[in-house]
Each structure stands twice: as structure tokens, then as C-alpha cells.
Amino acid sequence: MSERHPPLRRLLRAPLEAGDEQRLWEGIRARRDRPRLFARGWITAGACACAAVLIALVYRADRVPSRSAPEAALPLRLANAEPLARMEVPEDAAASRVVALSDGTRMTLAAGSRLLPRRLTASLTELALEQGRARFEVQPQGGRRFEVVTGDVRVEVVGTVFTVERARGAARASVHVERGRVRVRAPHLPAEGRLLGAGERFELNAAPAVQAEAAPGEPPLPYAADDAGTSRDTTARSVAPRTGSEPAWRATAARGDYARAYAQLGARGFAAAVRDAGEPDSLLVLSDVARAAGRPAQAAAALSRLLERHPRSEQAALAALTLGRLQLDALGDPRAAARSLRRALELGLPEALSEDALARLVHACAKAGDSACTARAAQQYRERFPRGRFRADVDARARDTAGPDARP
Amino acid sequence: MPPATAAVDFQVEHALASEPRAGVPVGTLGDADLVASALAGQRAAEERLYRRHAESVAAVAVRLLGRGAEAEDLVQDSFVTAFERLAQLRDPASFRAWVVRIAVRHAHRHFRRQKLLRLLGLERGDGDAVLSAQAALALDGEGRAELERLDRALHALPPSERIVWVLRHVEGYELTELAAACGVSLATVKRRLQRAEARVRDHVGGGR
Numbered sequence: 001m002s003e004r005h006p007p008l009r010r011l012l013r014a015p016l017e018a019g020d021e022q023r024l025w026e027g028i029r030a031r032r033d034r035p036r037l038f039a040r041g042w043i044t045a046g047a048c049a050c051a052a053v054l055i056a057l058v059y060r061a062d063r064v065p066s067r068s069a070p071e072a073a074l075p076l077r078l079a080n081a082e083p084l085a086r087m088e089v090p091e092d093a094a095a096s097r098v099v100a101l102s103d104g105t106r107m108t109l110a111a112g113s114r115l116l117p118r119r120l121t122a123s124l125t126e127l128a129l130e131q132g133r134a135r136f137e138v139q140p141q142g143g144r145r146f147e148v149v150t151g152d153v154r155v156e157v158v159g160t161v162f163t164v165e166r167a168r169g170a171a172r173a174s175v176h177v178e179r180g181r182v183r184v185r186a187p188h189l190p191a192e193g194r195l196l197g198a199g200e201r202f203e204l205n206a207a208p209a210v211q212a213e214a215a216p217g218e219p220p221l222p223y224a225a226d227d228a229g230t231s232r233d234t235t236a237r238s239v240a241p242r243t244g245s246e247p248a249w250r251a252t253a254a255r256g257d258y259a260r261a262y263a264q265l266g267a268r269g270f271a272a273a274v275r276d277a278g279e280p281d282s283l284l285v286l287s288d289v290a291r292a293a294g295r296p297a298q299a300a301a302a303l304s305r306l307l308e309r310h311p312r313s314e315q316a317a318l319a320a321l322t323l324g325r326l327q328l329d330a331l332g333d334p335r336a337a338a339r340s341l342r343r344a345l346e347l348g349l350p351e352a353l354s355e356d357a358l359a360r361l362v363h364a365c366a367k368a369g370d371s372a373c374t375a376r377a378a379q380q381y382r383e384r385f386p387r388g389r390f391r392a393d394v395d396a397r398a399r400d401t402a403g404p405d406a407r408p
Numbered sequence: 409m410p411p412a413t414a415a416v417d418f419q420v421e422h423a424l425a426s427e428p429r430a431g432v433p434v435g436t437l438g439d440a441d442l443v444a445s446a447l448a449g450q451r452a453a454e455e456r457l458y459r460r461h462a463e464s465v466a467a468v469a470v471r472l473l474g475r476g477a478e479a480e481d482l483v484q485d486s487f488v489t490a491f492e493r494l495a496q497l498r499d500p501a502s503f504r505a506w507v508v509r510i511a512v513r514h515a516h517r518h519f520r521r522q523k524l525l526r527l528l529g530l531e532r533g534d535g536d537a538v539l540s541a542q543a544a545l546a547l548d549g550e551g552r553a554e555l556e557r558l559d560r561a562l563h564a565l566p567p568s569e570r571i572v573w574v575l576r577h578v579e580g581y582e583l584t585e586l587a588a589a590c591g592v593s594l595a596t597v598k599r600r601l602q603r604a605e606a607r608v609r610d611h612v613g614g615g616r
Contacts, residue, residue: 006580007577007578007579007580008539008555008558008577008578009467009471009578009579009580010544011543011544011547011551011555012471012539012542012543012544012578013542013543013544013545014463015463015466015467015469015470015471016462016463016466016470020466020480021459021462021463024462024466024480024483024484025455025458025459025462027480027484028458028484028487028488028491029451029455031484031488032451032454032488032491161477174545176475177476178475178476178477178480179476179477197476198474198475198476198477198478199473199474199475199476199479199537199538199541199542200537200541201475201541201542201543203545
């Protein structure tokens with residue numbers, strides 16, 4: 001029985017791919033490091049499980065709305081609140097680059113990869129992989145779609161881990177799903193696209209990227225309105241002619257090319273756009289455009305306008321945080337920065353941004369020489385983020401401001 | 409179980425410090441030394457054991473469950489179980505066989521759970537494209553079609569037979585290794601393998 005042939009594994013990919021081994025080890029280590037409160041006893045274990053469920057329910061009831069609401073209502077940003085812009089990893093880079101987003105989504109870009117934001121709104125994050133390989137660990141979004149485009153292939157996601165790969169100039173792309181599900185759409189696929197589940201890999205033809213087709217200096221290609229009810233025909237979506245409803249600078253900014261967007265506006269055009277902007281989202285994008293063009297005062301003006309005209313909007317907290325950062329880092333006004341940062345915290349920021357805001361508040365208070373404000377903010381930081389990323393910095397600033405006798 | 413001595417600890421630490429961290433076979437220290445050090449509380453020794461045998465355990469997980477979260481969970485569960493019960497390992501030199509056996513047990517548990525969920529209508533059973541989803545990029549269409557046929561055949565096998573067939577024909581396990589991995593006698597493994605091969609042959613042959 002069982003006549004021996006060469007094992008089939010020669011026809012298959014290796015069970016572990018690059019990065020898997022380390023990632024799995026980190027999970028094992030985390031589980032091993034987790035303290036085991038009770039070694040035995042089914043009754044105790046059952047009681048713990050019940051308590052855990054109760055705590056989880058209370059925690060969710062308490063935390064989820066306050067965390068997810070502002071997060072889902074804003075366009076995605078980097079974890080440090082900076083706007084998402086063009087991401088490129090050099091061909092000769094020794095390691096992949098990990099980019100963390102404000103909602104906890106993580107993107108790992110291999111050497112030689114180029115990823116551009118194409119459309120960032122409260123309801124859609126659309127990124128274009130021009131070349132290379134990018135792995136996405138997408139957090140489930142509260143109603144926000146996450147889509148990756150490469151050439152004329154579109155990958156639609158809701159809470160999953162997947163990799164998109166496309167060699168430079170190659171006519172083929174591959175999508176590999178590790179967890180969850182994605183839908184792949186392309187002009188040559190049926191209208192409903194192809195649904196991929198965990199463990200599935202799909203290779204398909206991908207026409208050259210839209211970005212690569214545009215001649216240098218040519219106006220950016222437009223995108224259809226962000227409307228869930230619009231046609232899902234991805235070809236039409238990516239190459240449709242401009243409707244005229246969206247200003248050119250806005251489309252350019254939506255691709256992350258903020259410097260070019262500013263050039264399209266000009267200083268006067270910028271001031272007019274701030275004055276005429278009806279939506280808070282436009283003002284937020286205008287501030288990003290000015291910041292990227294090295295015009296912090298203009299960026300601050302756009303943000304102040306947003307806070308003045310839309311103080312209760314979903315974008316207000318992020319605007320206040322960004323304004324505080326500008327006042328602290330670029331405009332040299334720590335007192336104003338402390339006010340803005342405090343306002344951002346009062347308005348309710350996502351958790352990841354709250355930590356950043358509190359740490360900056362400590363910094364702003366210390367820079368303004370206000371020891372009481374520094375101590376208060378530092379105490380707040382320690383209570384909310386006892387093992388936070390900026391703990392050492394916060395303690396050091398609080399100590400320095402309070403004098404040599406102070407204890408953290 | 410040999411006692412973990414300070415000399416062994418020093419040797420392990422020294423070797424670990426001088427070794428590359430990932431994916432490189434370690435010639436200087438045997439599994440027995442690493443197990444002794446892990447039992448003495450050295451997390452670095454656990455890490456070395458993991459890195460040395462991750463591929464074997466991942467092969468069991470991925471070939472049986474396909475790539476994805478379930479296979480990753482199985483790898484992690486297997487190593488966590490192994491490290492937590494390391495004191496029960498009678499022959500420290502046979503760590504690999506032991507952790508693979510744990511992985512196979514977890515796989516059995518997974519299939520049982522899947523069956524139950526399917527009975528309750530909670531599992532859609534769409535995870536049967538296991539091998540074909542792992543096809544090498546260079547494999548041609550015919551090769552992929554063969555793998556799809558095999559997937560369908562394997563999906564129809566009971567888990568105990570599917571496991572022996574996959575470990576034997578995909579990963580190339582010897583019969584004695586199979587018996588150790590499945591925790592059954594050589595005779596039982598042979599019987600299971602014989603049945604599995606007959607069914608796969610029928611299915612693949614009849615399905616053309």
C-alpha cells in the first residue's frame with residue numbers, strides 16, 4: 001500500500017510566508033506572558049468567564065460609542081493624526097515599512113512598494129497600490145468602506161487581513177486573503193466580482209494603474225462621487241471624465257498630493273476656498289493642503305474657521321488637535337496650543353489620538369512654563385495611559401517643570 | 409527529565425545570543441537542552457524551540473485547514489499548549505514529534521467543532537479549497553485542477569483519514585512519524601492510510 005510519490009508539497013507554497021513566523025511568535029509570547037490568575041477549578045473558571053462576559057459587556061457599553069463614533073465619522077489618518085499621503089518604500093530598503101492608521105488598521109509595505117491614498121472620506125478609504133506588495137490588517141469599520149485599487153482591479157474589504165501584490169509594470173496582480181473576506185472587482189470579472197475567503201489567493205490581469213497612465217503635469221484624474229448608491233462598475237469609476245462638481249485641488253488632495261493641490265489653488269485661491277468652504281471636511285482638507293505646502297498660519301486659519309463655524313461637527317475634535325499641534329510645533333504659541341489641545345480632548349477624540357493629544361498638552365503646558373497645567377495634564381495622562389508610549393517623556397517634562405523635588 | 413543546570417542555562421544563553429533570531433537551524437544545542445532551559449524559565453529557549461519547529465507545526469495546520477486565521481490559531485494553540493505542559497514531555501529530545509502530535513490533536517478538535525457547527529447550520533463549509541488555495545504561483549492550470557479534485561476527495565474523508573493522507577502525501581511523513589503524530593499504533597495508521605488512499609483514488613478517478 002501507499003506507493004511513494006514525491007510529496008505534493010513541492011506543488012504548494014511554503015506554509016509560512018515572510019513575517020508569519022515572527023507574527024505568530026508575538027501572539028504566542030503575548031499569551032504566555034498573560035498572567036494566569038487561577039490555575040485550576042472549573043467553578044472558579046466558570047465564575048471568571050461569567051465575570052469576564054459582564055465586564056466585557058459593561059466595557060463595550062461604556063467605551064464603544066465614544067471610541068468608534070468619532071473614529072468612524074472622520075476620514076482615516078495616520079496613527080499620529082497626520083494626513084495620509086503617498087507612501088513609498090525604496091527598492092533597496094532592508095525591511096518592510098509598517099504604517100499604522102488612526103483606527104488601528106496596519107499596512108505593511110514591502111521594499112519597492114508604492115501606495116497612494118485616492119479617496120479619503122468618512123465613508124470610504126480608497127488606496128491605490130501602484131506597484132509592490134502591501135499587506136493590510138483592516139479593522140472592522142463602522143460603515144466606512146476600505147478599498148484597495150491596483151490598475152483596474154479593485155479589492156473591497158470589511159475587517160480582514162489580506163495582501164495585494166503587483167510587480168512594477170506587470171500585467172498581473174494577486175490578492176491573498178488571510179482572514180475575513182474581500183470582494184475583487186475588475187472589468188473582466190462578472191459584475192458581482194469574485195468573493196475571496198480566508199486562505200484564498202486569486203491572480204488576475206490588471207491593466208496599468210490609472211496613475212501610471214497620466215502624463216506628467218496632466219490634471220489628476222477625477223473620481224466619482226462617494227455615494228454607496230452609485231454604480232459599482234469600477235472601470236467607469238476610475239476613468240470617468242470629471243463632472244465639474246469637484247474642484248481640481250480637492251481631487252488632487254484626495255490622492256494625497258497636497259503640495260500640488262496648494263499650487264493649483266494659489267494663496268488667494270486658498271483664502272477664498274477657506275472663506276467659501278461650506279463643509280467642515282473641506283476645511284480640514286484645506287488645512288492639510290496648507291500644512292503640506294509649508295504654510296502653517298494658513299492651515300491654522302482653515303482650522304480656526306472650522307472650529308468657529310462648525311464647533312459641534314464630527315471634525316471639530318480633530319481640527320482642534322491639529323490646530324494645537326500647529327500652534328505648538330510650527331507657530332511657537334504653546335498657550336494657544338494648550339487651549340486647542342484641551343478643547344480637542346473635551347470634544348472627544350479616538351483613543352489613539354487622545355494619547356497623542358494628552359502628551360502634547362503636557363508638552364505645551366511645560367513649554368508655556370505653566371507647572372500646574374503640566375502636572376494636571378501629566379496626571380491625566382498617567383491615569384489614562386499608565387503604560388503609554390509617551391510615559392517617559394511625560395514624566396520627564398512634568399519633573400522638569402515642577403523642579404528637582406517633584407515626583408512623577 | 410534531566411535537571412536544568414546553570415551550565416546548560418549559560419550554554420543556551422550564549423548560543424542564543426550568538427545565533428541569528430529567525431529561521432536558521434541551530435546546530436549547537438539540541439532540543440533536550442532547550443527544553444531543559446525552557447523548563448527552568450528561559451523564554452529565549454522557548455522562542456528557539458518555536459523557531460526551530462514552527463515550520464513543521466505550520467505545515468500540519470496549513471495543509472489541513474488552509475491558510476488563514478484558523479491555521480494561525482492552531483499553530484499558536486499548539487505551541488502554547490506545548491510550553492504550558494512541557495513538564496509532561498517524557499523525552500525532551502522528541503519535542504518536535506510531541507508538538508506535532510499536539511497540533512494534530514488540535515486539528516481533530518477543529519474538525520469536530522466544524523462538524524458540530526455544520527449540524528447546527530452555523531458553518532457554511534466553504535473552506536474545502538485547502539490545497540488548491542496553496543498552489544505554487546508557477547503551477548499550471550492542469551496542476552491546479554488536480555489539486556481542486558484532491559480537495560474535493562479529501563473533503564469527503566473522515567478527519568482521521570484525511571489527516572494521515574495529507575501528512576503522508578503532502579508532507580511526506582514516514583509511517584512511524586505518522587503513528588507518532590496521530591498517537592496511534594503503526595497498524596492503525598496503515599489501516600487508515602489504506603482506506604484514505606482507496607477513497608481518494610475512487611473519488612479522483614471517478615470525478616474526472
